Amino acid sequence: MQSVVVTVTSGKGGVGKTTCSANIGCALALLQKKVVVIDGDIGLRNLDIVMGLENRIVYDSVDYIEGRCRLRQALIRDKRAPDLYVMPTAQTRDKTAVSAEQMVAMCDELRKDYEYIIIDSPAGIEQGFHTCLAPADRVLIVTNPEVSSVRDADRVIGLVEAQEKGPAQILINRLMAARVKKQEMLSMDDIVDVLSTELIGAVPEDEAILMSTNRGTPVALNGRGPAATAFHEIALRLTGEEVPLRVQQPVSIFHRLFGKA
């Protein structure tokens, strides 16, 4: 099976890696792709709760790697999409529990059955990042439109290029069109320009993300708001379709109440 490992990472923490991994995974699965999303943030697992699957964990990736279960047993099937699986990680271990080689071997097993393997990497440039980078065919570097996260993104892009993992692409998250227009916030073009790296898409700041995370239902599963649309477009681009880059505008109250599209 033609299979792609996509590692979602960032330099700075809290920029939206888990949110993006979950939503891109859902969006790809809704495109009828066979998808598994791996929580690569050992010891600080969050993908399960963001996706609303926290009550279904029996085994995790560390159990599989250490031989306590079979691969299938460590995967949670998400029934809200045709072929979507989540592999949780251990909450009570640290980043040394899985080596880069073990991650590569696990992904090679998964490649047999899945078209897209999305890895939600921890932030930073330590071992956990290198473990998640090792199996990557593509790397998405999440950044917010703000100086410190862009600077840290540049550092990560450098490391990804040095390891010849790539192509690295930037994913701008929490963009606010109105503030960009007022020239209060870095624009898509500004960020692409200073990082001289290709963009996979820009996800707007969207209050629907908070609501959906509270419920454990990623916006891409059934939301129609600006962030959901952006995630669907990013998923399409990952499949090779050409979707023009644009900034999703926030939806007005009127549309929210009465709009269908």
Add this chain to the structure above:
Amino acid sequence: MNALKQLFKGHDSPANTAKQRLRVVLIHDRTEIPAGMLELIKDDVISVISRRVPIDRANVTVHVDNAGNENRLLVDIPLLAGDNRRGASRTSIPRQRSS
């Protein structure tokens, strides 16, 4: 720094300030030459060059320029016009080839 400020005068929206600051910090991050190091290099350059020719010490600039994949250290050293030299202070006199 002053030259930089001047260059972007009139474009000082918060977004532009952020962008220009990022440009500069990324050049230093990528070349692993911290901005403070440039001041030291500048002092070195001044002391070496001024042993040979009179220079305008106050206006020496040193910065790293980045074009594509190439980084270069750009040093700009204004010369001081000496008594017998035709310099910037006497611009009304056309430049002539010496000797």
